Amino acid sequence: MEKEIKTRAFVRAAAIFVLMFLLICVSAFVKYRAYGSFNDNGRDYSLILALAGSGVCVLLLLVSLFTYFIYSRQTMIEKTKELAAICTAVVLSCVVCIGVSALGLFYMPMALAAFVLVPLSARRDVFIANIVTNLIVSVILLFESIMGSKVEAIPVVAMMIIGIFTGSIVAYTMSDVVRRVIYVMRGIAIGATTLALLFVSSLIVNTFYFVDEIGFLCIPAFGQVLVGLLLQPVFESVFNILTNTKLTELTDHNAPLIKMLINDALGTFNHSITVASFAEVCALRIGENPYLAKACAYYHDVGKIKNPTFFSENQSGYNPHDELLPEVSAKILRAHTTDGYELCLKHHIPIEVASVTLQHHGTLPMAVFYAKAKKLTDGDVDINEYSYHGETPVTKIAAIIMICDACEAALRARNKPTGAEVEAIVGGIINDRIARRQFDNCDITLRDLNIIKHTITGLYGGLYHERVQYPSGKAGGNA
Ligand SMILES: [Fe+2]
Ligand SMILES: [Fe+2]
Known part of the structure; x- marks a missing residue:
């Protein structure tokens, strides 16, 4: 598994190198078209910016990869991917802004990085990436202003403030948006706010850049919403970042593997749905x-x-394990973790989801077959032969699935347990996993485990409560 992850990390690193190279070429081309020369008296700032940005991005990526190779932890891969995506979005936005400025249009899509990153990264990261982008672009434009170009300093500062403000609104109002249509509607509202702010600031600083170019201003103000929307899937796929939209698509009942589950293993599908309802909360x-x-x-x-x-x-009645030796049964059971992982990779399921198939049983023993083997051999049995050989959970999510999975199976096996019994079963499962050191590789706390215990207990009560019997003898079906 780790080898595949490392190979993927290298492929992404190579993709970033290529992307950076293309950005440099585009940036140089824009400057060339604007000034007719690649080196206009030392003022080819977009090229310098693209080179510096690429250098920083590649350096950060190499440091992340190096750290990952030392620690070999999944969390490091996630950080590496996000860091690479953030750096690329910042560099890309800076190059686009400087390119637009070189074409003579004064207002630039200053919140582009925020629009691209908002579904891909945490709010705080989007907020910081937007500030960094605005600062870089403003510093370059102010430098051009000092060097005597037609760019004026005051509108640049006004534009930077508006860019930071609108980008922050994007970060804090759009990070939970899953549906694309809501993203576009909110984006248009933020674009309109941007135009209004530019207009007002134009009156305040008494320059007519913004008022004169109000028609042209619409292009970057609304264009950044659409460009962001177009770039999001590209970033998702190049950096293999999991977004809530992508996760929602994965749980669609028409997704290929889910369809297979429904057709070939309906009982497992139902079990998974119940595990999901526990795990989500x-x-x-x-x-x-x-x-x-x-x-x-x-x-x-x-x-x-x-x-x-x-x-x-x-x-449904027949159990093929009755005719099998316990070691054969254990082998078949154990295989569902590795088979699941391979199936997930084959169907391009993201590694964050696929790895849970390997981790949800950790290294736990298969109690039923271990007991059966002990009976057959008078107790001389190696427990390792009757245990799962997967990895123990490395994320809190994997730990949640391990607990919810076991609780769902244990509670289903019981006939109408009381609230106190449910709590005892869930608590027992969690304590057993702690005793068997299944959570040693993830950062789940005792507080988290306590919350999980009470959540599952409460949810079970809500899911399997008694229904009022209707006079006809049927349970009510109208609610
Ligand atoms: Fe399982
Ligand atoms: Fe399961």
Whole structure:
């Protein structure tokens, strides 16, 4: 698994090099068209900016990769990808802004980086990336102003303030947007606000740049919304960043692997849905991404598609394990984790989701077959042969899935447990995983585990409560 992840990281590093090279070429070309020369008395700032930006981006990427190779942790990969995406968006936005300025249009799409990054990164990162972009562009324009070009300093400062302001609005009002249409509507509203602010600032600083060019101003003000929308899927795929939109698409019942689950292992599909309903709320309560938790729950058992009838939730009376030796049964059960991981990779499911298929059973023993083997051999059994050989959870989400998965199975096996019994079962499962050191590689806290315990207990009560019997003897079906 790690080898594949490292290979992917290298491919992304190579992609960034190519992208940076293209940016430099585009930037140089724009300057050439504007001034008729690549070196207009030393004022080819866009080229210098692109080169410096590329250098910083590549350096940060190499440092991230180096750190990753030392620690080999999944969290490092996520940080590497996000860092690379943020650097690229900042450099790209700076080059576009300087390119637009070289074409003679005064107002630039200063919030472009924010529009590109808003579904890909955390709010704070988008906020900082937008400020950095605005500062870089403003410093270059002020430098041009000092060097005697037609650019004036006061409108540049006004534009920077507006760029930082509108970019911050983007970061803090659009980061939860999942539907593209809402993104466009809010983007247009922010574009209109930008135009209004430019107009007002133009009156305040008494320059007519903005008023004279109000028609042209619409192009970058609204154009950045559409360019951002077009670039988001490109960034998603180049840097393999998981967005809430992508996660929502993964849990669509028409997604290929989910369809296979519905057709070939309906019991597993139902189990996964219930695990998802627990995991989503648990993730929300401990500050993790509920969309990611839901997707991981949907895919955690896809490996069962290969041998669906060997898993109890897909059996109806006949159990093939009755005719098998316990070591053969254990082998079949164990395989669903690696089979699931391979299926996920084959269907291009993101690594954050795929890795949970390997981690959701950790290194836990398969109690039923271990007990059966002990009976057959008078107790002389190596527990390792009856345990899962996967990885233990490395993220809080993987730990949530491990707990919710076991709780769903244990609670389903019980006949109408009381609230106190449910709490005891869930608490017992969590304590057992702690005792077996399943959470040693992830940063889940005892506080998180306590919240998860109470969440599952509460949710179970809500899911399986008694329904009022209608006079006809049927449970009510109108609610
Ligand atoms: Fe499983
Ligand atoms: Fe499961």
